[in-house]
Amino acid sequence: MAEWLEHTELLDVINHGETFRYRIAGREIERIFNTPMHGRMLEDVFSGDVLSFKLRIFRRSVETRSVILSNDTLERGGESLRKYERILIPLSENGLDVDMLFGCTYPMYFRNESISMLDPNLKIIAEDFFEDPFEACHALIKA
Numbered sequence: 001m002a003e004w005l006e007h008t009e010l011l012d013v014i015n016h017g018e019t020f021r022y023r024i025a026g027r028e029i030e031r032i033f034n035t036p037m038h039g040r041m042l043e044d045v046f047s048g049d050v051l052s053f054k055l056r057i058f059r060r061s062v063e064t065r066s067v068i069l070s071n072d073t074l075e076r077g078g079e080s081l082r083k084y085e086r087i088l089i090p091l092s093e094n095g096l097d098v099d100m101l102f103g104c105t106y107p108m109y110f111r112n113e114s115i116s117m118l119d120p121n122l123k124i125i126a127e128d129f130f131e132d133p134f135e136a137c138h139a140l141i142k143a
Contacts, residue, residue, distance in 0.1 A: 004104065009037070011101045017062040019043060019055075020101065032082070032107055050074070061088045062098040071108075083108045 006028040011020040022045070025037035037045055046054055053072070061068045068088040074081050086105045090098040 007104050007106050009101075009103045009105065011042075011058070011103070013058075013062055013099050013101065014041075016097070017059045020058055023100070028107075029105055032084070032105065057086075057088065058101060061090045061101055065090050065092075065098055 006026040008024070008026045009022060009029050010024040012023050014021060020042045022037040022040050022042075030037055033045065035045055042054060042058075043051060057068055057070060060066070067090070068086075070086045070088075071084070072086060073083045084105050084107055086103060089102045091100040091102055092098050093100075
């Protein structure tokens with residue numbers, strides 16, 4: 001269990017999903033994305049296509065109050081740099097409004113080179129994207 005904690009992140013939902021702030025980012029999350037994240041706004045960590053993708057899936061989880069499971073590939077110039085599996089779980093203090101997201105990101109393929117997540121040439125490709133909690137759980141069980 002301890003090794004999985006390094007892959008977890010907890011984000012505050014700001015203004016009903018307008019943006020997000022990293023409350024907690026495990027050591028492996030920071031290594032994967034090559035930057036410190038604790039206490040930082042999403043826009044201060046990512047840009048371009050990567051930021052757009054993250055905002056889209058985070059907002060979708062907030063709006064639908066659904067678990068999201070995604071398999072993503074990070075590429076630059078058509079070359080695959082990293083591949084991840086991610087699960088996002090919406091959390092609510094009052095039981096109605098999503099005010100935090102708990103996530104776990106695990107690298108399936110990791111090309112060991114320094115990458116700036118602010119590089120505008122980075123693209124992220126979502127190969128699988130499940131927002132139905134039963135479909136997401138079924139996909140996890142099959143893996």
